Amino acid sequence: MALNVQKYGGTSVGSVARIRNVAKRIAKWKAAGHDLVVVPSAMAGETNRLLALAKEIQPHPDPRELDVVASTGEQVTIGLLAMALLELGVPSRSYAGWQVKVLTDAAFTQARIVSIDAERVREDLKQGRVAVIAGFQGVDRAGNVTTLGRGGSDTSAVALAAAFKADECQIFTDVDGVYTADPRIVPEARRLRTITFEEMLEMAGAGSKILQIRSVEFAGKYKVPTRVLSSLTDPMIAVGQEGQSGTLVTFEEDPHMAMEKALVSGVAAQRDEAKVTVRSVPDRPGIAYAILGPIADAGINVDVIVQNVGQDGMTDLSFTVARSDLHRTLKLLKDQVQPHIHCREVSGEDRIAKVSIVGMGMRSHAGIAARMFRTLAEEGINIQMISTSEIKLTVVIDEKYTELAVRVLHRAFELDQE
Amino acid sequence: MALNVQKYGGTSVGSVARIRNVAKRIAKWKAAGHDLVVVPSAMAGETNRLLALAKEIQPHPDPRELDVVASTGEQVTIGLLAMALLELGVPSRSYAGWQVKVLTDAAFTQARIVSIDAERVREDLKQGRVAVIAGFQGVDRAGNVTTLGRGGSDTSAVALAAAFKADECQIFTDVDGVYTADPRIVPEARRLRTITFEEMLEMAGAGSKILQIRSVEFAGKYKVPTRVLSSLTDPMIAVGQEGQSGTLVTFEEDPHMAMEKALVSGVAAQRDEAKVTVRSVPDRPGIAYAILGPIADAGINVDVIVQNVGQDGMTDLSFTVARSDLHRTLKLLKDQVQPHIHCREVSGEDRIAKVSIVGMGMRSHAGIAARMFRTLAEEGINIQMISTSEIKLTVVIDEKYTELAVRVLHRAFELDQE
Numbered sequence: 001m002a003l004n005v006q007k008y009g010g011t012s013v014g015s016v017a018r019i020r021n022v023a024k025r026i027a028k029w030k031a032a033g034h035d036l037v038v039v040p041s042a043m044a045g046e047t048n049r050l051l052a053l054a055k056e057i058q059p060h061p062d063p064r065e066l067d068v069v070a071s072t073g074e075q076v077t078i079g080l081l082a083m084a085l086l087e088l089g090v091p092s093r094s095y096a097g098w099q100v101k102v103l104t105d106a107a108f109t110q111a112r113i114v115s116i117d118a119e120r121v122r123e124d125l126k127q128g129r130v131a132v133i134a135g136f137q138g139v140d141r142a143g144n145v146t147t148l149g150r151g152g153s154d155t156s157a158v159a160l161a162a163a164f165k166a167d168e169c170q171i172f173t174d175v176d177g178v179y180t181a182d183p184r185i186v187p188e189a190r191r192l193r194t195i196t197f198e199e200m201l202e203m204a205g206a207g208s209k210i211l212q213i214r215s216v217e218f219a220g221k222y223k224v225p226t227r228v229l230s231s232l233t234d235p236m237i238a239v240g241q242e243g244q245s246g247t248l249v250t251f252e253e254d255p256h257m258a259m260e261k262a263l264v265s266g267v268a269a270q271r272d273e274a275k276v277t278v279r280s281v282p283d284r285p286g287i288a289y290a291i292l293g294p295i296a297d298a299g300i301n302v303d304v305i306v307q308n309v310g311q312d313g314m315t316d317l318s319f320t321v322a323r324s325d326l327h328r329t330l331k332l333l334k335d336q337v338q339p340h341i342h343c344r345e346v347s348g349e350d351r352i353a354k355v356s357i358v359g360m361g362m363r364s365h366a367g368i369a370a371r372m373f374r375t376l377a378e379e380g381i382n383i384q385m386i387s388t389s390e391i392k393l394t395v396v397i398d399e400k401y402t403e404l405a406v407r408v409l410h411r412a413f414e415l416d417q418e
Numbered sequence: 419m420a421l422n423v424q425k426y427g428g429t430s431v432g433s434v435a436r437i438r439n440v441a442k443r444i445a446k447w448k449a450a451g452h453d454l455v456v457v458p459s460a461m462a463g464e465t466n467r468l469l470a471l472a473k474e475i476q477p478h479p480d481p482r483e484l485d486v487v488a489s490t491g492e493q494v495t496i497g498l499l500a501m502a503l504l505e506l507g508v509p510s511r512s513y514a515g516w517q518v519k520v521l522t523d524a525a526f527t528q529a530r531i532v533s534i535d536a537e538r539v540r541e542d543l544k545q546g547r548v549a550v551i552a553g554f555q556g557v558d559r560a561g562n563v564t565t566l567g568r569g570g571s572d573t574s575a576v577a578l579a580a581a582f583k584a585d586e587c588q589i590f591t592d593v594d595g596v597y598t599a600d601p602r603i604v605p606e607a608r609r610l611r612t613i614t615f616e617e618m619l620e621m622a623g624a625g626s627k628i629l630q631i632r633s634v635e636f637a638g639k640y641k642v643p644t645r646v647l648s649s650l651t652d653p654m655i656a657v658g659q660e661g662q663s664g665t666l667v668t669f670e671e672d673p674h675m676a677m678e679k680a681l682v683s684g685v686a687a688q689r690d691e692a693k694v695t696v697r698s699v700p701d702r703p704g705i706a707y708a709i710l711g712p713i714a715d716a717g718i719n720v721d722v723i724v725q726n727v728g729q730d731g732m733t734d735l736s737f738t739v740a741r742s743d744l745h746r747t748l749k750l751l752k753d754q755v756q757p758h759i760h761c762r763e764v765s766g767e768d769r770i771a772k773v774s775i776v777g778m779g780m781r782s783h784a785g786i787a788a789r790m791f792r793t794l795a796e797e798g799i800n801i802q803m804i805s806t807s808e809i810k811l812t813v814v815i816d817e818k819y820t821e822l823a824v825r826v827l828h829r830a831f832e833l834d835q836e
Binding site: 020062066072080098099 | 434437438468471472474475476479480482483484485486487489490493494496497498500501502504505511512514516517538561562563
């Protein structure tokens with residue numbers, strides 16, 4: 001008799017037939033005695049349709065009004081899913097973000113959850129109802145509708161699980177868990193039964209699209225046991241195999257989990273980035289800010305940043321941005337930054353990939369970086385940039401070697417073996 | 419410097435281009451110095467799309483959840499219209515029903531407005547903003563989303579005009595006012611510059627689809643000056659011709675308006691009804707209830723009801739229902755009513771039309787009924803049922819004579835002359 005929060009993505013509720021299927025799954029979980037809070041996304045394609053309408057009216061839509069429009073996608077799904085449950089005889093009630101209420105800050109289109117008032121829904125659960133709550137949306141203190149940004153339904157689900165002190169937050173997607181690498185690249189990749197919150201965070205940052213990064217942060221902050229599960233497998237199997245299905249995000253404090261940790265848990269790759277290099281800039285305090293400040297002001301996200309040790313009072317600065325921002329970044333640097341800092345050259349390269357290995361074991365084991373670099377060198381793969389964190393090692397390489405790099409690293413760290 | 423509430427129907431906001439046009443109209447009204455509260459419907463077709471989705475999931479959708487889904491149509495429009503205004507440089511802000519807040523009872527899909535909290539919007543108006551408020555929707559005391567039923571945006575607009583003590587509630591539609599008869603039937607029909615609230619109410623009941631009947635009731639209850647205007651004419655003309663455009667619904671208390679009243683203000687016809695006759699029922703107390711009670715219980719609306727003076731202790735009862743309800747009504751009468759009341763016969767007729775003349779002058783002038791009956795008799799049109807009210811005279815006739823009846827009555831009461 002657990003209380004579970006279940007999140008279903010846009011593909012899982014993408015049609016009337018699929019909404020009915022999700023309702024059947026929920027009905028079986030309910031019949032097995034669980035209390036359920038369900039968080040569906042908008043029907044696949046709906047959010048894009050609404051954004052397109054908005055952009056037709058205003059090329060840069062007003063953020064407050066955009067949230068009013070964009071939040072309707074989830075509101076349609078909660079009503080339809082509640083109906084599908086009622087049609088199956090499962091008592092159910094839907095709630096929009098403002099009804100629950102999911103209080104956020106006022107940062108329209110990328111709001112952050114402040115608190116959730118669980119009382120009304122607790123009463124529903126007590127009465128045996130399944131609560132269906134709109135993901136992605138909330139309400140600010142002034143009563144304006146807000147949205148949490150792309151992938152925000154994951155965050156809603158984790159936040160609701162924290163508010164209800166749920167036994168588990170179950171994220172149903174079209175994959176059945178987190179793998180040691182993308183199985184399309186590495187056929188022998190293994191599903192991880194558990195992954196620590198810190199590893200999941202780095203995996204999300206390294207290009208794994210399984211969980212939205214802010215939802216992982218939230219899970220970590222409130223220690224929400226979060227499980228990634230497939231919405232495609234038979235629901236009864238899933239119900240029966242609780243605790244074994246999917247991948248559970250755990251917290252290092254759990255000694256049982258920590259014991260079984262391998263050195264490296266996974267390899268991730270990301271291709272949609274581009275590299276920008278600013279050569280021979282004066283090596284003095286404030287130079288990184290002089291270059292990256294205007295880029296941040298333009299709303300461009302910078303990912304990996306590497307500054308070499310300078311010589312002769314000059315240094316090089318390289319960083320990666322989303323590939324779609326490359327052109328804008330270069331123009332901005334040439335127009336607004338280069339005239340002031342007198343660098344020699346600004347150049348861009350968009351045929352790059354970012355490949356990362358992630359693992360809790362990296363904190364306490366030496367030689368992991370060396371093994372990574374040697375493995376790549378043996379395949380003749382040149383490393384263009386290196387960036388490290390406590391539990392992640394990232395290299396930027398020529399894009400054409402992406403799959404090769406992922407495969408050889410997967411083998412080098414014996415990720416195919418339990 | 420008036421405060422006007424303007425309502426735009428689904429066709430007026432049916433596409434991005436049309437939303438832009440509405441925004442341009444509003445911008446001109448604003449530039450002319452008016453304060454504006456705007457109430458748009460859902461984009462044409464959107465409410466039907468949402469209802470169809472719901473019915474695919476649940477043939478008889480749960481009313482609470484249906485309102486959650488159906489109310490999103492208006493929420494999309496308010497956001498888009500506010501964006502279109504902002505794009506034109508007109509300060510604007512949108513509000514869903516629960517934000518304003520439009521408090522209703524809990525009768526999902528046909529809720530009635532209880533109160534409106536105007537404070538937040540007053541502040542917007544003070545700051546020079548156009549407030550764009552979702553029609554058709556509200557929120558009940560428990561915080562559930564409600565809708566007002568078909569045509570509910572008219573009611574929302576009138577209720578908001580009452581709450582804000584607006585100078586005028588302007589209903590923009592695809593006709594430029596209320597006519598003495600349907601101009602498609604009577605080419606010489608005239609637009610009425612004014613119509614009393616009572617007449618408008620009877621016209622709505624008699625088949626005129628220009629204003630939803632509950633919005634007229636609301637206008638009467640709160641004495642809201644309500645004007646029907648075309649959204650197709652040039653906005654600058656409309657702005658310049660205030661007080662002359664469209665048709666203004668007035669209140670008899672206004673002596674200036676009462677003076678100029680003609681005997682009859684308009685002729686209306688309705689074809690989508692059917693006639694049911696129950697013959698030779700015992701003429702005793704409670705018999706009408708015995709027949710009509712079960713019909714009301716089945717949710718079937720009965721319109722005209724006529725019971726003849728009985729003879730030999732027996733009487734006939736006739737009434738009209740929506741044509742789409744005829745089959746169900748007859749089955750119900752034969753199965754559940756006839757066995758108990760021992761009537762001789764239950765019969766139905768669906769090739770009928772209801773033709774009405776409406777006018778405040780009818781209260782104080784004799785001979786109007788006689789003139790109506792003579793006019794129809796001269797054309798060989800047989801009258802099947804007659805029903806009268808203070809300011810309306812309705813006859814039920816063979817459907818094929820509808821246009822002829824409307825034309826000859828229009829002429830007989832000299833409605834083509836000012």
